Amino acid sequence: MAVKINGFIEGTQPEELMKLLLSLASNWGDVFDVNKLKVFHLSGAMTNVVYRITWPKSTTDNDERTVLVRIYGEGSDVFFDRKEEIRTFESISTHKHGPRLLAQFPEGRVEEFIHAKTLSASDLRDSEISALIAAKMREFHNLNMPGSKKALLWPRLRKWLIKARSLCSQEHAKEFQLDILENEIDMLEMELSKSHQEVAFCHNDLQYGNIMIDDKTKTITLIDYEYASYNPVAYDLANHFCEWAANYHTDTPHILDYTMYPDLEDRRQFVQSYLSSAGNQPCDDEVEQLIDDIEKYTLANHIFWGLWGIISGHITHIDFDYIEYARQRFSQYWLRKPQLLKGKMGISQINDLVDMESTKEKSNGVAVHST
Numbered sequence: 001m002a003v004k005i006n007g008f009i010e011g012t013q014p015e016e017l018m019k020l021l022l023s024l025a026s027n028w029g030d031v032f033d034v035n036k037l038k039v040f041h042l043s044g045a046m047t048n049v050v051y052r053i054t055w056p057k058s059t060t061d062n063d064e065r066t067v068l069v070r071i072y073g074e075g076s077d078v079f080f081d082r083k084e085e086i087r088t089f090e091s092i093s094t095h096k097h098g099p100r101l102l103a104q105f106p107e108g109r110v111e112e113f114i115h116a117k118t119l120s121a122s123d124l125r126d127s128e129i130s131a132l133i134a135a136k137m138r139e140f141h142n143l144n145m146p147g148s149k150k151a152l153l154w155p156r157l158r159k160w161l162i163k164a165r166s167l168c169s170q171e172h173a174k175e176f177q178l179d180i181l182e183n184e185i186d187m188l189e190m191e192l193s194k195s196h197q198e199v200a201f202c203h204n205d206l207q208y209g210n211i212m213i214d215d216k217t218k219t220i221t222l223i224d225y226e227y228a229s230y231n232p233v234a235y236d237l238a239n240h241f242c243e244w245a246a247n248y249h250t251d252t253p254h255i256l257d258y259t260m261y262p263d264l265e266d267r268r269q270f271v272q273s274y275l276s277s278a279g280n281q282p283c284d285d286e287v288e289q290l291i292d293d294i295e296k297y298t299l300a301n302h303i304f305w306g307l308w309g310i311i312s313g314h315i316t317h318i319d320f321d322y323i324e325y326a327r328q329r330f331s332q333y334w335l336r337k338p339q340l341l342k343g344k345m346g347i348s349q350i351n352d353l354v355d356m357e358s359t360k361e362k363s364n365g366v367a368v369h370s371t
Helices: 015-027 082-094 127-139 153-167 171-177 177-193 235-247 263-274 284-315 322-340 347-361
Strands: 038-042 049-056 066-069 103-107 108-113 199-204 211-214 219-222 229-232
Touching: 015 049, 015 066, 015 103, 015 108, 038 153, 082 103, 082 177, 108 347, 127 199, 127 219, 127 235, 153 177, 153 229, 153 284, 171 177, 177 284, 199 235, 235 263, 235 284, 263 284, 284 322
Parallel strands: none
Antiparallel strands: 038 049, 049 066, 066 108, 103 108, 199 229, 211 219
8 A cells, every 4th residue: 555655655756756766777777667666665764754766677687776765854954954964975975984875856865775784672782783883983983074073962952942942832841841941951061061072973863773784794884864963972872872772663663661771881891892993992991981971961862852852743744752752851861860960950940049049148138249
């Protein structure tokens, strides 16, 4: 049965995309027969709709050509600049990472199809695979990419907060405490932005579906760079650890299980593999410091994807309970904040305390100046 997604019918293609596929096939010397196209919807994507498209190269043998077609999700431009994403995609490709960009059309693009296995949720907990992911992340972070090398995390959070407030009902705005969230972001930026932290080019969305492995060569490939930017590497690692709680291929893909979050030993092994992948053995203090930084950056990560969930719930029609997903991320934020930032208060709380003390002192005839 045909399924209508984003105005396209699964099993048929828009005219411009068909022209692109015909042009690609002709350049490769293929005999292109529209009637022999095979179209497979790939599940698990939550921002775009992704298809694997295959056709026979000729009429005389069974050799096939396969490409990946990505249809941009409705309203997804609010999260990132598509032109910037394409520049990032092409630049990463020139560094021999990920698939090649084959063609573009207004609603999406055609990419090289990587003949490797996409990881499953359980693969993240395989110690051998986890070490390979750590080494690949270090390699990715070492890429020298064009553009600004300042961390995008904090301005992006503030931008998304403004958008979430504009879309939210008063009920949801109150539930998610959007009125005080800007203060929380300010507090996190002050608390987490330390001089010792490394800022590098980060993937920022390293869930298992964006990691592929060649079982023969044990080669890891990272794909899908919509959210990639310069950021603290501890944030990127925190994002990956948070994704251990997710399984997007169940009947309830929005439900997160934080009992699956990597324990201290798993995190230590991952960080050890990450830091030692370049051939240098890190000291224990370096490993422990990065582990501590990562844990604190999970808080920023919960706000990031919580806001993403709120916005997506209002602009996206993919079958995924974005609001419930956001609810879980914010719940984790408020649960973990006291544990990870002991004694730390948000700016609003600090201001309230200053006001209380000022009022108290003035009532005793003492003038107080706050800086």
